[in-house]
Amino acid sequence: xxxxxxxxxxxxxxxxxxxxxxxxxxxxxxxxxxxxxxxxxxxxxxxxxxxxxxxxxxxxxxxxxxxxxxxxxxxxxxxxxxxxxxxxxxxxxxxxxxxxxxxxxxxxxxxxxxxxxxxxxxxxxxxxxxxxxxxxxxxxxxxxxxxxxxxxxxxxxxxxxxxxxxxxxxxxxxxxxxxxxxxxxxxxxxxxxxxxxxxxxxxxxxxxxxxxxxxxxxxxxxxxxxxxxxxxxxxxxxxxxxxxxxxxxxxxxxxxxxxxxxxxxxxxxxxxxxxxxxxxxxxxxxxxxxxxxxxxxxxxxxxxxx
Numbered sequence: 001x002x003x004x005x006x007x008x009x010x011x012x013x014x015x016x017x018x019x020x021x022x023x024x025x026x027x028x029x030x031x032x033x034x035x036x037x038x039x040x041x042x043x044x045x046x047x048x049x050x051x052x053x054x055x056x057x058x059x060x061x062x063x064x065x066x067x068x069x070x071x072x073x074x075x076x077x078x079x080x081x082x083x084x085x086x087x088x089x090x091x092x093x094x095x096x097x098x099x100x101x102x103x104x105x106x107x108x109x110x111x112x113x114x115x116x117x118x119x120x121x122x123x124x125x126x127x128x129x130x131x132x133x134x135x136x137x138x139x140x141x142x143x144x145x146x147x148x149x150x151x152x153x154x155x156x157x158x159x160x161x162x163x164x165x166x167x168x169x170x171x172x173x174x175x176x177x178x179x180x181x182x183x184x185x186x187x188x189x190x191x192x193x194x195x196x197x198x199x200x201x202x203x204x205x206x207x208x209x210x211x212x213x214x215x216x217x218x219x220x221x222x223x224x225x226x227x228x229x230x231x232x233x234x235x236x237x238x239x240x241x242x243x244x245x246x247x248x249x250x251x252x253x254x255x256x257x258x259x260x261x262x263x264x265x266x267x268x269x270x271x272x273x274x275x276x277x278x279x280x281x282x283x284x285x286x287x288x289x290x291x292x293x294x295x296x297x298x299x300x301x302x303x304x305x306x
Contacts, residue, residue: 057179058221058231058281061148071187072243075300085299086127091116092162095137095202096173098144105144105174105202106137114206115170118216119223122278126295134162146199147176153199161194165306168226169197170219172205180204180218183225186305198222212256215284224279228301229294232273232280237264246293247274257286 063071093112097105112135119130143156161169165186175181181200189196203210204218233250235241241249248271251263261273274280278287279294290298 088129090133091168093135094160094171096143098141111205122220145176165189171199172202181222183222186301212283217284220278227298244293246291253281
């Protein structure tokens with residue numbers, strides 16, 4: 001058992017990281033850059049407007065400062081030796097619909113297959129492979145418009161969740177609150193195993209109608225959280241912002257694809273905003289990378305918690 005003096009010293013070492021992280025993970029509440037490229041969507045099933053306030057939104061819960069401190073403590077203590085690179089993740093896809101046909105959320109197998117391909121392309125440089133293990137389809141009007149933290153979410157996940165902490169449960173539905181998706185974090189699993197997983201808007205799958213979020217990178221983004229990553233704008237203009245050293249600090253979410261955007265200036269914050277990073281809020285067509293530091297964190301979190 002660690003003594004209280006140990007935690008006081010360790011807490012002081014990590015405090016700058018944690019106290020700087022004032023921006024909510026996945027909250028999507030920041031208005032972003034007023035000059036960012038707007039985006040729209042003509043789909044009747046998706047309410048995405050043309051302002052940054054109503055752009056990409058991720059609905060995972062906000063981690064507290066104490067939680068972030070505890071997580072960083074565990075990662076440092078459990079991973080003194082660098083873990084192996086990558087791994088294979090089995091994916092259980094749960095299609096929630098309100099009837100037959102794509103208009104009712106009953107996405108075809110081809111879109112599911114393409115989504116797995118998008119994940120594999122995004123995570124390949126980190127050594128990760130995603131394998132489609134199963135697909136099930138459920139017609140349930142209440143679950144179809146599920147939102148985070150509701151009884152509908154609990155009922156859906158309790159009924160459908162499969163596998164262990166190392167398996168990805170991916171739910172597709174016509175989710176509410178203007179969200180594109182949400183995810184649990186790796187360290188949530190022990191307290192509530194069946195809640196573990198990712199929920200995404202069905203029309204955000206590759207070839208869907210949630211333009212400009214129709215290339216499958218909503219899943220890429222949410223799986224990033226599931227594997228232990230925060231947003232690139234977590235903590236805003238702070239030295240340790242998202243707790244990954246090679247992602248430049250970013251004051252607020254970026255929308256569209258605002259090339260050259262730089263919201264954290266000065267020698268303390270070198271580099272433009274990481275608008276092409278999968279953990280920002282830009283359009284799918286703008287996102288194309290994770291950093292080496294993000295993959296190091298992913299591996300560490302997966303090793304520790306999954």
